[in-house]
Amino acid sequence: MTDLPTTHVNLKGVLTSSAPTADHSEGMSYLQSVPRRLVTLYLPLSIIVFVLLFPFYWMALTAVKPDAQLLDMETYSPFWTWNPTFKHFYKLLFESHYPMWLWNTMYVAVCATFLSIVASVLAAYAIVRLRYKGANLVGGLIFLAYLVPPSILFIPLATVVFQYGLFDSPLALILTYPTILIPFSTWLLMGYFKTIPFELEECALIDGASRWQILIKIVLPLAVPGLISAFIFCFTLCWNEFIYALTFLQSTVNKTVPVAIVNEFVDGDVYRWGSLMAGALAGSLPLVILYAFFVEHYVSAMTGAVKE
Amino acid sequence: MADIAITPAKAKSQIREATSWDQLKHNRNWLGFWFMVPAMAFLILFLAYPLGLGIWLSFTDTKIGRVGQFIGYENYEWLWDDAIFWLSVFNTLLYTFVASAIKFGIGLYLALLLNENMPFKAMLRAAVLIPFIVPTVLSALAFWWIFDSQFSIISWSLKHLGIINQNINFLGDPTWARICVIFANIWRGVPFVAITLLAGLQTVSPSLYEAATLDGASRWQMFRHITYPLLTPIIAVVMTFSVLFTFTDFQLIWAMTRGGPVNATHLMATLSYQRAIIAGQLGEGAAIASAMIPFLLAAIMVSWFGLQRRKWQQGENND
Numbered sequence: 001m002t003d004l005p006t007t008h009v010n011l012k013g014v015l016t017s018s019a020p021t022a023d024h025s026e027g028m029s030y031l032q033s034v035p036r037r038l039v040t041l042y043l044p045l046s047i048i049v050f051v052l053l054f055p056f057y058w059m060a061l062t063a064v065k066p067d068a069q070l071l072d073m074e075t076y077s078p079f080w081t082w083n084p085t086f087k088h089f090y091k092l093l094f095e096s097h098y099p100m101w102l103w104n105t106m107y108v109a110v111c112a113t114f115l116s117i118v119a120s121v122l123a124a125y126a127i128v129r130l131r132y133k134g135a136n137l138v139g140g141l142i143f144l145a146y147l148v149p150p151s152i153l154f155i156p157l158a159t160v161v162f163q164y165g166l167f168d169s170p171l172a173l174i175l176t177y178p179t180i181l182i183p184f185s186t187w188l189l190m191g192y193f194k195t196i197p198f199e200l201e202e203c204a205l206i207d208g209a210s211r212w213q214i215l216i217k218i219v220l221p222l223a224v225p226g227l228i229s230a231f232i233f234c235f236t237l238c239w240n241e242f243i244y245a246l247t248f249l250q251s252t253v254n255k256t257v258p259v260a261i262v263n264e265f266v267d268g269d270v271y272r273w274g275s276l277m278a279g280a281l282a283g284s285l286p287l288v289i290l291y292a293f294f295v296e297h298y299v300s301a302m303t304g305a306v307k308e
Numbered sequence: 309m310a311d312i313a314i315t316p317a318k319a320k321s322q323i324r325e326a327t328s329w330d331q332l333k334h335n336r337n338w339l340g341f342w343f344m345v346p347a348m349a350f351l352i353l354f355l356a357y358p359l360g361l362g363i364w365l366s367f368t369d370t371k372i373g374r375v376g377q378f379i380g381y382e383n384y385e386w387l388w389d390d391a392i393f394w395l396s397v398f399n400t401l402l403y404t405f406v407a408s409a410i411k412f413g414i415g416l417y418l419a420l421l422l423n424e425n426m427p428f429k430a431m432l433r434a435a436v437l438i439p440f441i442v443p444t445v446l447s448a449l450a451f452w453w454i455f456d457s458q459f460s461i462i463s464w465s466l467k468h469l470g471i472i473n474q475n476i477n478f479l480g481d482p483t484w485a486r487i488c489v490i491f492a493n494i495w496r497g498v499p500f501v502a503i504t505l506l507a508g509l510q511t512v513s514p515s516l517y518e519a520a521t522l523d524g525a526s527r528w529q530m531f532r533h534i535t536y537p538l539l540t541p542i543i544a545v546v547m548t549f550s551v552l553f554t555f556t557d558f559q560l561i562w563a564m565t566r567g568g569p570v571n572a573t574h575l576m577a578t579l580s581y582q583r584a585i586i587a588g589q590l591g592e593g594a595a596i597a598s599a600m601i602p603f604l605l606a607a608i609m610v611s612w613f614g615l616q617r618r619k620w621q622q623g624e625n626n627d
Contacts, residue, residue, distance in 0.1 A: 037424075041421055041424055041426065042426075044417070044421060045418075045421045045422075045432070048414070048418055048421075048436075048498075049432065049435060049436065051495065052435075052436060052438070052439050052495065052498070052499065053435060053438065055439075055447055055450040055451060055454060055495070056438065056442070056447075056450070058450060058453070058454060058461065059446075059447075059449075059450040059453075062453060070459070071459060073459065073464050078461055078464060115346075115350075116350075118346065119346035119347040119350060120347060122343040122344070122345075122346055122347065123343065123344050123346070123347035123348075125343060126339070126340045126343035126344050127340075127344075130336055130339055130340040130343065131336070131340075132336050132337040132339070132340025132341065133337050133340075135340065138344065142347075142351070145351055145355055145356075147552060147604070147608060148355060148359060149552065149553070149555075149556035149600075149604070150556075150558075151556040151557075151558045151577035151580070151581075151597065151600075152359075152362060152556065152577075152597040152598070152600050152601065152604075153355065153358050153359065153362065153597075154581070154597075155362055155365065155580065155584045155585075155590055155593050155594045155597055156357075156358035156359070156361035156362035156365055156594065157354065157358045158584075158585065158590075159361065159365070159370070159590065160354070160357070160358055160361065175350075175354060176354050178350045178354070179350055179351060179354045179355040182347050182350055182351060183351070186347065211339055236441060239443055240443040240444055240445075242443075242444065242445050242558065242559035242562070242563075243558050243559065243577075243581070246562075246581075247581075247585055257443075257446075258443050258444075258445035258446060258559070259445075261445070261446065261449065262445055262449070262562070262563050273453055273456075273459075276449060276453070277449070277450065277453060279446075280446035280447075280449045280450060281446075283443060283446050284441075284442040284443060284446050284447075287441050287442065287443070288438065288441060288442065291437075291438070291441045292434075295434045295437075298437070298441075299437070299503060299507075302440075302500065302503060302504065303503065303504050303507040
């Protein structure tokens with residue numbers, strides 16, 4: 001909605017800068033003594049960061065611990081292991097369908113993301129720059145679509161998917177995920193397109209470029225950071241999606257990682273924890289690596305979509 | 309010059325009438341329409357249509373594999389007398405309120421902390437966001453293991469510290485189970501709130517704080533009268549999203565407890581999945597899902613009007 005707050009934030013600065021760079025002020029942190037900062041800043045911060053990161057440490061540790069040490073917490077200290085094993089990963093890769101699930105997830109995420117980005121680029125460009133009659137209304141409706149949660153749509157969508165004969169096929173997810181991704185990435189890209197000067201397009205129009213050429217040759221190259229942000233965020237959302245995948249897929253080999261781990265790995269076995277955690281770790285790793293490379297884009301996607 | 313002046317009629321004849329094909333290619337509204345087709349096709353086919361269909365299904369007795377008959381309000385009447393449904397409504401409200409309030413508190417606090425000058429701040433900020441990146445289900449599994457009834461590391465640590473004698477049955481006891489899922493939800497939601505608010509905090513000029521210090525303001529007064537008012541619009545947006553996604557949460561619960569023990573953690577979303585997909589009562593499940601809509605609308609309205617009132621702070625004078 002156009003009347004939401006549109007505070008312009010230096011998005012890239014969120015990760016690196018501490019204070020606004022607007023007036024080059026140092027802030028007043030130098031007034032605080034070290035012991036005081038220790039108690040008011042470092043202590044609470046380290047507690048929160050510890051709590052936020054501990055589950056990952058635990059996940060990783062469990063994934064490499066031998067089974068005997070996992071269940072015997074008295075003879076071995078549970079917080080560390082001196083003889084890590086890759087047995088759980090081995091079991092995962094060679095004795096289960098895990099590579100298949102990883103491939104499914106990747107395939108669905110890439111296809112759905114690609115489809116949504118193409119659709120959103122066209123829609124965002126039309127809303128921001130073609131400004132056809134009712135563009136603002138359509139923009140508002142797309143924002144509303146962002147607020148419709150999957151958990152009230154999965155039941156009717158299941159019947160729709162069944163009617164179209166898509167049940168238990170990756171196509172069901174590839175076609176339904178864009179409903180989550182398009183509203184988000186359209187809003188994100190609208191923000192980016194707004195920052196591209198009109199004059200560039202006017203020049204191109206005078207030189208006889210069609211709207212399509214303007215979009216491909218002028219707007220898109222200038223909006224690359226926005227495209228990367230949208231791509232990464234969409235990809236993460238796809239990877240994370242659960243309820244559609246749980247509802248629309250049935251056969252073991254077609255499942256995506258999150259659904260497969262919850263449904264196929266959870267059995268009565270007390271020794272399941274190692275491979276379960278290995279599976280969770282291996283499933284999160286691609287996203288964490290992607291995130292490590294594109295932190296700034298990620299943050300700008302997250303904060304950008306909220307602020308537009 | 310003269311040539312041009314003499315032959316206006318000829319030049320005119322070269323401009324042909326715009327055909328309807330040209331209209332379709334160049335008219336702004338038609339072009340806009342063509343550009344919108346892919347996005348609209350997706351959103352209408354797989355969002356708007358199912359939304360309507362869901363409400364229709366809630367008035368039928370559709371089951372898996374059987375087309376339903378229109379039965380009016382029967383599903384809703386049935387739910388009205390269903391204690392488990394009301395329990396799930398209560399759980400959902402409790403879950404949403406408690407988790408959102410704590411997420412807001414800790415998120416704001418963390419944002420304020422991260423806004424300070426310190427070494428390794430870029431790395432810290434990047435690390436804080438990791439819980440938000442990792443797929444919810446996978447981190448929920450980690451919590452499931454952490455909250456295991458026998459091998460929980462928390463029970464172990466507390467036992468060794470001498471605080472408790474017996475393992476806590478985290479996910480087996482109704483109260484503990486609620487605390488655990490709320491904790492996991494907070495854990496996952498805090499980074500989003502914190503990083504978004506941090507982006508807002510950075511728009512606040514430090515000179516305001518300097519001025520306030522000269523006027524003798526305490527830290528609390530500075531927070532209350534500078535930071536908080538300037539942050540309100542972003543808080544409203546972030547909390548709308550947070551409340552919305554907490555209210556409709558499904559995957560965290562499904563991975564950790566599946567609604568148990570004794571339905572103590574069943575949210576409306578998980579209950580509708582259980583009734584619709586597992587039990588096959590699509591109509592009844594759709595009714596539960598549709599029952600979420602009024603709550604969602606209310607949440608959107610509250611934050612919407614909360615935003616409107618704060619508009620003057622953005623320098624716009626339409627209040």
